[in-house]
Amino acid sequence: MSGTLSSLNTALSALRYNRVAMDVASHNIANVATEGYNRRRVDGESMGAPTVPARWSTYEGAGGGVRTSAIVRMNDVLLDNRVRTEHSSLSYLQLRATALARMESGVGEPGDAGVAAAMADFRSSWQDLGNDPGGNAARGQVLARAESLAGALSAQAANVSAEMTTQRLTLQGTVSEVGTVAKELAATNRAISTAALDGVDVSDLADQRDVLGLRLAELTGGVGLLQPDGTMNVSVAGVDLVAGSTAGTLRVATGVTASGAPDGQPVTFAIDTGATSTTLTADVRGEVGASADLLNTTLPAYAAGLAAVARDLADTVNAAHAAGYDLDGNTGAAFFSYDPIDPAGTLTVAVTARQVAASTLPGGVLDGSNADVIGTAGTPEASYQRLVNGFGTEVASAQRLVRTQSLLTTQVDSAREQLSGVNLDEETVAMLTAQRAYEAAARVMSVMDSVLDTLINRTGIG
Amino acid sequence: MVMIRVTQNMVTGRSLTSLQAGLDRLAQTQEKLSTGKNLNRPSDSPTDATTSMKIRVQLAETQQHVRNAQNGLGWLDVTDSTLSGMADNLRRVSELALQGANASITGSTSTALATEVAQIREGLLAQANTTYLDRPIFGGVTAGTQAFDASGAYVGADAPVQRSVADGVKVRIDVSGTTVVGPNGDNLFDDLAALESALRLGDKAGIQAGIAAVTERQRAVSDAQAAVGASYNRADAAERKGQDALVTLRSALSEVEDTDLPKAMVDLQMHEVAYQAALASTARVMQPSLVDFLR
Numbered sequence: 020m021s022g023t024l025s026s027l028n029t030a031l032s033a034l035r036y037n038r039v040a041m042d043v044a045s046h047n048i049a050n051v052a053t054e055g056y057n058r059r060r061v062d063g064e065s066m067g068a069p070t071v072p073a074r075w076s077t078y079e080g081a082g083g084g085v086r087t088s089a090i091v092r093m094n095d096v097l098l099d100n101r102v103r104t105e106h107s108s109l110s111y112l113q114l115r116a117t118a119l120a121r122m123e124s125g126v127g128e129p130g131d132a133g134v135a136a137a138m139a140d141f142r143s144s145w146q147d148l149g150n151d152p153g154g155n156a157a158r159g160q161v162l163a164r165a166e167s168l169a170g171a172l173s174a175q176a177a178n179v180s181a182e183m184t185t186q187r188l189t190l191q192g193t194v195s196e197v198g199t200v201a202k203e204l205a206a207t208n209r210a211i212s213t214a215a216l217d218g219v220d221v222s223d224l225a226d227q228r229d230v231l232g233l234r235l236a237e238l239t240g241g242v243g244l245l246q247p248d249g250t251m252n253v254s255v256a257g258v259d260l261v262a263g264s265t266a267g268t269l270r271v272a273t274g275v276t277a278s279g280a281p282d283g284q285p286v287t288f289a290i291d292t293g294a295t296s297t298t299l300t301a302d303v304r305g306e307v308g309a310s311a312d313l314l315n316t317t318l319p320a321y322a323a324g325l326a327a328v329a330r331d332l333a334d335t336v337n338a339a340h341a342a343g344y345d346l347d348g349n350t351g352a353a354f355f356s357y358d359p360i361d362p363a364g365t366l367t368v369a370v371t372a373r374q375v376a377a378s379t380l381p382g383g384v385l386d387g388s389n390a391d392v393i394g395t396a397g398t399p400e401a402s403y404q405r406l407v408n409g410f411g412t413e414v415a416s417a418q419r420l421v422r423t424q425s426l427l428t429t430q431v432d433s434a435r436e437q438l439s440g441v442n443l444d445e446e447t448v449a450m451l452t453a454q455r456a457y458e459a460a461a462r463v464m465s466v467m468d469s470v471l472d473t474l475i476n477r478t479g480i481g
Numbered sequence: 482m483v484m485i486r487v488t489q490n491m492v493t494g495r496s497l498t499s500l501q502a503g504l505d506r507l508a509q510t511q512e513k514l515s516t517g518k519n520l521n522r523p524s525d526s527p528t529d530a531t532t533s534m535k536i537r538v539q540l541a542e543t544q545q546h547v548r549n550a551q552n553g554l555g556w557l558d559v560t561d562s563t564l565s566g567m568a569d570n571l572r573r574v575s576e577l578a579l580q581g582a583n584a585s586i587t588g589s590t591s592t593a594l595a596t597e598v599a600q601i602r603e604g605l606l607a608q609a610n611t612t613y614l615d616r617p618i619f620g621g622v623t624a625g626t627q628a629f630d631a632s633g634a635y636v637g638a639d640a641p642v643q644r645s646v647a648d649g650v651k652v653r654i655d656v657s658g659t660t661v662v663g664p665n666g667d668n669l670f671d672d673l674a675a676l677e678s679a680l681r682l683g684d685k686a687g688i689q690a691g692i693a694a695v696t697e698r699q700r701a702v703s704d705a706q707a708a709v710g711a712s713y714n715r716a717d718a719a720e721r722k723g724q725d726a727l728v729t730l731r732s733a734l735s736e737v738e739d740t741d742l743p744k745a746m747v748d749l750q751m752h753e754v755a756y757q758a759a760l761a762s763t764a765r766v767m768q769p770s771l772v773d774f775l776r
Contacts, residue, residue, distance in 0.1 A: 051489060123522050129533040129738065139541035146545045150552045150644065151614065153624065346624075378622070384638040386622040391645055394545075400538050408531040411523025418524065429498060433491055440488030444771040451775070 025083070026467050032084030033460035036063050039087050040453035044446045055230035057094045057439040059222060064088040092222040096245055098435050099229060103236035103243055105428045107305045110237040112424050114189075114309035116417040118182060119317070123414050125178035128407050135407075137171040138332075138400055140164045145394030148377050149387035153346075158372040161390075165354070169366040172329050176363035179322045183314060187275045190286070190310040197238050197260075197269045197307065201253070204231040205266035208250035212264070215249055225249060235260070239269065240304025256301035258290045267292035269307070274314060286311040317413065322363070324406040328399050329363040335397030343376030343389030351376025351389070489770070496763040503756035510749045513740045520738050529737050536734045543726050546647055550720035553644035553654040557713045559613040560656060564706040567608050567661070570601050571699045574673065577601075578692045581680045595680035602673040606633055609662060619658035628658045633670025635659055646719035652712050656705045662698070669698045 043061045050056040066083035127133035144164040148157040211224045232243040232251050241253040241260055253261040260267045267290045274286030288299045288307070302308060333355035340351040354376075356369040378386035513519060523530040580586060581594045609629050611618050620628035620637030628637040635658050642655040662669035672694040679687025 120522075120524070123524055126523060128523055129520055129530050129537060135534050135537060139538055143541055143545045143548075146549060146645065150549060152622075153616065380622060380638070380640055382638070383624050384622040384640065385616065385624050386638075386640055386642075388643065391643075391651075395645075400534075404531050404534045407523050407534065408527050411525075411527035411530050414522075414524035415527055429495075433495070436488055436491045436494070437486045440486070440490045442486060442488040445486075447771045447775065 023471075027464060029082070029084035030460045030463040030467065032066065032086060033463070034457060036061075036085045036087055037453040037457040037460065039090075041450055041457070043090060044450040044453065047441045047446045048443065048450075051441045051443060053226075055226050055233070056441070057092050057222070057226060057229075058441045060091045060093055061087060062089045062091055090220060090222070092225060093439050094225075094229075095435070095438055098431070098438065099232075100243070102431050102435055103233055105424070105431045106233060107236040107240040109421070109424045109428045110306050111240065111304050111309045112417065112421045114306045115313060115317075116414070116421045118186060118309075118313055119410075119414045119417050122178060122182045122318075122321075123410065126175065126407060126410065132171075134168070134171045134175060134328075134403060135400065137164070137168040138403065141168045142394050145390045148375065149390035149394060152377040152387035152390060153385040155372060158346075158375050158377075161375055162368055162370075162372060165368045168332075169355070169368065172325065172363045172366055175325055176322065176329075176361065179318055179325065180364075183281070183318050183322075184279070186310045186313050186318070187279050187281065190271065190275060190307065190314070191279055193238055193306050193310065194269055194271055194288075197235065198266075200231055200234050200238065201261050201266040201269070204228065204235065204251065204253065204261045205264050207231060208261070209264035211249045221249055236305065238305050239307050255290065256288075256299040256303050258297045258299055259292065260290055262292075265292065272298055274311075285315045321406070321410055324402075324409070325363040326361065328403045328406060329357065329366050330359075331397060331402055332399035333357055333362065333366060335399065336393055339389065339393045339396040340370075340376050342379070342392075344378045344381045344383070345370075345376045346373045346383055348381050348383035349374075492766055496759070496767065499759050500756070500763060503752065503759050506752045507749070507756055510745055510752055513745050514742070514749060517740055518738055519740050533734060533737045536730055536737065540727065540730045540734065542648070543723050543730060546645060547720055547723035547727065549644040550646040550652075550716045550723060553646065553652055553716045554713065554720065556613050556618065556642070556654045557709055557716060559611060560618050560654075561706065561709050561713065563608050563611045563618060564656070564661070564702055564709060567605055568699065568702050568706065570605050570608070571695060571702060574598055574601050574676070575692060575695045575699065578676055578680070578688055578695060582685060582688045582692060584685070587683060591680055591683055595677045598673060598677045598680060602633075602670060602677065605673070606631075606670060609658065618655060619661060621655060621657060629662075629670070633662075633668060633674070634665050635662075635668070644716065646716055647723065650719065652716045652719070654712060654716065656709060661702060661705045663701065672698065 040061045040063075043059050047058050063085050066086055128135055130136065141161075141164045144157070144161045148154075148161050151157045207224055207228045211221050211228060214221045214224060228249075228251050232241075232253060235241045235253050235255075236243065239255045239260070241255040244252045244254070246252060246263070250263055251261070252259060252263065255269060258267075260269060269288060269290055272287045272289040273284040274282060276282050288303055288311070290297050290299065303311060336355055337353045340354040343351045345351060351370075352374055353369050356367055358365040375390075377390035378384055379389045379392075380386045512521060520526060520529055520533055577594045577598055581591060586594070606629055609619055610627050612626070615626070617623065617626065617628040617637060622640045622642060623636070623638040625636060628635065630636050637658050639657050639659060641653045641657075643651040643653050645651050659665070659668070663672075672691060675687065676691030676695070678684075679691055
């Protein structure tokens with residue numbers, strides 16, 4: 020036989036349980052828009068007979084009420100991993116596509132103001148000179164057009180190097196953010212392991228841990244690995260950046276000096292943990308990796324292509340020019356001069372109007388056939404077209420990849436949101452259920468009260 | 482995609498994404514309309530961008546060829562009319578020489594004939610020094626202002642003056658002074674000087690020789706004129722072909738680069754409707770919640 024007052028205790032347990040349920044619903048509703056929040060669910064269990072009954076004893080109760088067995092944080096570790104992977108790819112591609120699109124707008128092709136147009140004008144001016152080899156106007160025009168072509172080439176070269184400067188600064192900013200986030204994650208890890216030992220609910224810390232882990236993945240492509248004690252280790256390119264409560268420092272080992280200038284070497288990274296420093300050999304992904312790839316491969320390739328076009332143009336024109344004679348009957352001097360390190364940026368016209376060698380005949384005669392030859396010599400147009408085509412294809416492909424990756428990321432995010440997101444209707448229903456249950460439990464109490472009142476105050480009184 | 486649970490955040494997120502996508506499509510169509518170009522950067526279509534750049538190179542080349550041909554036609558025009566004038570003068574000389582060869586002509590008449598021949602020689606010398614844009618048309622590539630000096634000796638630099646009128650096609654637009662009047666020491670002006678003195682002296686044999694020489698020169702001039710005519714025809718044909726090619730190239734360029742306006746307008750209309758629908762549906766989906774229906 021259970022005790023007389025046991026029903027009161029059962030009602031009390033219901034009151035307690037339902038208050039917890041309402042608290043959790045209210046917590047969920049409060050955090051409906053919080054970044055990285057995973058909804059909680061209350062798991063209740065009924066209290067009944069002891070699971071391991073004592074020998075020879077019988078349990079005669081009807082059940083002892085309810086208790087809160089756990090407050091579950093609704094998440095899926097595998098899904099969280101997938102989210103980190105996809106976000107890392109997306110941020111890599113987005114940074115790349117943005118930088119390429121920015122640079123592309125400086126190319127100005129196809130159009131009337133780009134290098135191709137300047138090149139066509141330059142060619143025409145030679146033929147005009149061929150038509151009028153003695154004319155000062157025609158000679159002046161050749162020089163002016165040559166200068167504007169050199170200007171167009173050096174503007175593009177400047178555009179590339181400006182983008183490289185931007186990327187170096189971006190890289191430094193991103194790397195320092197990696198340091199901050201890694202420290203925060205290590206601190207959160209420490210808090211989690213301490214709290215877990217104390218038996219405190221670590222759900223809110225776990226939310227924070229996942230947000231930081233996701234951010235690190237976006238920045239570096241770092242792989243997060245959950246440990247049995249609830250902490251998260253993050254390794255970048257196979258090297259531990261955060262291990263438990265210690266955070267390493269990601270730094271740019273070569274390629275960029277402290278002041279953001281290039282040091283002539285490709286960009287590489289190292290992770291310092293305490294006194295040990297490990298150079299990263301595998302590719303870093305995320306935003307850091309995107310900047311590094313742009314600085315190591317994409318932008319130098321375009322700069323080299325542009326330099327080849329400028330060098331090709333200058334050498335072809337110079338060779339043809341040297342085969343001719345100027346207005347004073349002298350052999351043509353070098354028409355263009357440039358610094359071999361940076362032909363596109365330093366291309367300059369090195370002759371005066373009288374020194375333009377339009378003639379194939381010596382003796383200062385007014386022959387224009389060499390000008391005609393120079394007007395059609397070589398194929399810098401074709402190599403420039405190939406360069407622009409290649410770059411355009413690269414930009415288009417980067418943008419296409421971003422679109423595909425966005426879809427994939429949205430899909431994965433929404434799969435996680437399905438599991439972890441807060442649905443207000445659901446919470447309202449949970450709240451109402453708890454409210455009704457609470458009211459009913461309170462009712463049970465007052466019924467018990469009146470039953471006991473009858474028993475105690477009215478029974479046996481004449 | 483199978484939805485097990487839908488949350489308010491998902492609805493909000495997806496609405497935002499689709500609104501963004503709609504606005505992006507609108508902006509792209511609007512860019513095409515406002516710039517009038519389908520190709521605003523190489524990545525819009527790398528292949529078309531290359532085609533467009535190739536067409537632009539061809540366009541510039543063809544424009545230049547047309548300009549070259551027009552320049553050459555001017556030079557050839559002047560050469561042709563100069564040669565006609567010279568032929569007229571030579572005809573007059575041969576008339577005068579025939580008169581002088583007549584046995585009855587003597588004394589003052591003969592002197593008058595000789596004077597006129599001398600005058601015509603001066604005229605021919607001036608014609609042989611005709612310039613086009615400050616360059617003597619029979620002087621080849623000379624940097625000087627004259628093809629023949631006062632004595633009638635050739636002082637030009639004999640080399641062809643050419644114009645490229647199409648890819649790899651060059652037309653010679655000048656006539657060498659020496660082919661028209663003959664080599665130095667034995668040229669038209671020497672013949673006329675000899676004829677003049679023969680007329681002055683009444684040297685009938687000399688006059689006969691002069692008549693033969695002038696006939697020879699007339700032939701040389703008309704040969705030169707024929708050559709000029711042929712060059713003119715080539716340059717003219719090339720110019721017209723170039724002009725035709727320009728029209729074709731421009732329309733090809735427009736085909737590649739320019740916006741198809743009716744299509745872009747229809748696209749704009751469609752994207753606008755889609756965007757408005759997205760806005761309206763978002764406004765309706767985001768408002769209600771169970772809370773509205775509880776009291």
